[in-house]
Amino acid sequence: MENEMLKIFDQQYNQIGVATRDEVHRIGHWHEAFHCWFFSRKGEEEVIYLQIRSQLKKDYPNLLDITAAGHLLADETIKDGIREIEEEIGVEVSFDALISAGVYKYAVEKGNFIDKELAHIYLFETDLPLHAFTLQKEEVSGIVQVKLTDFYELWLGEKEEVNVQGFEIENTGNRILLNKTVNRTHFVPHERGYYEHMIKSIQKISAK
Template identity: 50%
Template sequence: MNTEQLKVFDQARNEMGVATREEVHKKGYWHEVFHCWFVSGDNLILQLRSELKKENPLLFDITAAGHLLAAETIEDGVREVKEELGVNLTFDELQPLGIIDYCSIQGDYIDNEIAHVFSYKCHLEIDELILQKEEVAGIVKVDFNDFRELWTGIKDVIRVAGYEIKADGSKHVIDKLVGREQFVPHPAGYYETIIEKIEKEIK
């Protein structure tokens, strides 16, 4: 996976060429990613990242997301939804939420992302999703207002409910209180922007 080729950009989003995924995160090149947030009624659907993930294992995250490869367009990002959750979507079914640039640094891992962000109004039950075990360990729902209050500092913990698939294939119920430290540490500004945009979709 570290040898995947990604397009790289300067901070003004001017394309500079191509680099491997490993180089991108070692040197901090700006690169394109696809983010899709599932909205189900008044809830967000979040994934629990697999324990096999090198970065941020077993933390809650965007419903489906991933890098756009050098030969891919933004529209090709819907493959992430199919791969991670087993849901066949067309690009036209997504609601664009804009492009968000942000930087996250964890040790020597530098993540400068140009995130193409979308939402999807999901009418499936979370039990119907088919999880890619290498990427996704579980799925939960969270009340959108709780999520907003967590990331605006009103609440320190919120309830998530769903399930986790263990290594032996067994399904375990998740129903617990979690704090910000149990989410992937995207910058607070990213979460605040997402909340503002999704709030308009829910109203």
């Protein structure tokens, strides 16, 4: 996986070449990623679906993250990113059913790991029950839901903790139900502006 070839870009989003995934994160090249957030409207309350990253992941194991996401390879278009949804969480979705929330540029540094992403963000409204998800164990160990308003207040700093509910798969392969309280340290560290962008995009859809 570290030898996967990714397109790399300058600050103006002009492609300047290709590099291995390892080099991209070691040097800090801008690169493309596909992000898809599942959300559901339950009455007047929206909820979003979060994945729990597998403990096998090199980066940010066991943390809560985007419903489905991944890097776009050097020979892929944005539409090809939809493969991440079926691979990671076992849900088949048409690209035409996704709602674009634009491209968000952000950078995160953690030690020698530099992640400078051009994130193509998509939203997918669904009423899928949690038992409908089939997880790729190397990538994802669980799926949970959180109220959108709670999630927003968490990242605005108005709340320190929120409740999530869903399931996680044990090493034995059994699904165990989750109903627990989490805080910001339990999430992959996307910047606050990224979360605000995603949340406001969902709110615009729900207001229509």
